[in-house]
Amino acid sequence: MDAQRMSHRSPTDYSYGVAEAKQGKMLPSHEDRFDSGLDSLKEDELVAELEDMSVSASEDAEQDYEPWRAAATEDGDTFLHLAIIHEATDHALQMIKLSHGHPFLNAQNNQRQTALHLAVITEQPQLVDRLLKAGADPRLADNSGNTALHVACKRGSLACFGVITQNCQRHLASIVSFPNYSGHNCLHLASINGYVSLVENLVRLGADIDAQEQCSGRTSLHLAVDLQNPTLVHCLLSLGADVNCSNYGGFTPYHLTYGRQNEEIHRQLYEQTAQELRELPDSESDESDMEDVNLSEDELYDDIKFGK
Known part of the structure; x- marks a missing residue:
């Protein structure tokens, strides 16, 4: 040729x-x-x-x-x-x-x-199935740090997700926990994009439900609150997400409900958050940490942007 x-x-x-x-x-x-x-x-x-x-x-x-x-x-x-x-x-x-x-x-x-x-x-x-069975390496990452499983979780592809997880038992734990270059693992990507079924499947496969993304320390529950997704919040709580886990700024998921309109999320988290963790830490000095973020792509939760 x-x-x-x-x-x-x-x-x-x-x-x-x-x-x-x-x-x-x-x-x-x-x-x-x-x-x-x-x-x-x-x-x-x-x-x-x-x-x-x-x-x-x-x-x-x-x-x-x-x-x-x-x-x-x-x-x-x-x-x-x-x-x-x-x-x-x-x-x-x-x-x-x-x-x-x-x-x-x-x-x-x-x-x-x-x-x-x-x-x-x-x-x-x-x-996807034929490639994996023929020897394609599921651990290889693209120039955003995403493996094929990351891509499936970001795009909400249940079919491809199922094929990859069934064929990659040997490497599954490492792939699931592996962060991309934005600091997000597969569970974070599924949560950011609101794919409840994928979130459930990932947790059942052993994903750490309280893993913190590397940019600001948010867990999937923090991300669900940021997105104001009550279905995902309820799902994560039912799967055992830690409501008292703080991000790098010291904020629990409940703290992120301040200034937001969804009363259902506010109520759910208030009832389960430890009483001593309900008040905002240094709320006046850290007010900027509570601002809404621009929800675009999977870097939307980065606290630091370069080149601007």
Whole structure:
């Protein structure tokens, strides 16, 4: 195959939905970008290249070196990346089959996304399953520090979450507790995005319900209060979340109900918070810590922003 037939474009800050990707449309976002090679090949060019690959692979399937494994776009996307993005499932499955246990399965593009990341982003649990069984490493992180499980928790993909957790028992504890570069683990991401079912599943799988995110020390219960999500608050309390746990500023989840309108959350936490912890600590001097935050992306809880 001739890698020069691929057209390139520089990396962007765009994220693509599956439908938008097929139509060539771009949606603005700061992370979870599809590989910037979505337009690297026209659909017919992609199919032609993959057909060529299929023929050469079938002629010498035992050969360790295959030209299609070495081919990559300017943005670091392999043919497997592109096949997954374009949902060329048969070709993706063939490459996975021919690369069982091969480092090719863990190739990362310029955004450090593996084929496993992209299979989760495009909601293709069948490919997630085949990749893991063929030797894809679930511990690899993209350039935001997210593993494929982080991505599933952030996007609310129950199907991909189930496939990953079922296939990764050996590494599950470390992946679940592993923080991304914003300091959030899988439970924090599921909580921030309000995915109650994922929160329940993560806790049942052993996630520390009181783990503190690294930026400001909030637990999932703090995050649920910030989001004013009474269903999630009730869920976390029923699962045993510690209402008396303080963030780095000394605030319990109950303290975060001050100045907010949801009386149900206020009542639930008041009843369960220790009496000596109900008063705000140094409320006048620490008033800034109680301000509402901008709820955008998973860095929305960072107390320190750089480059501003």
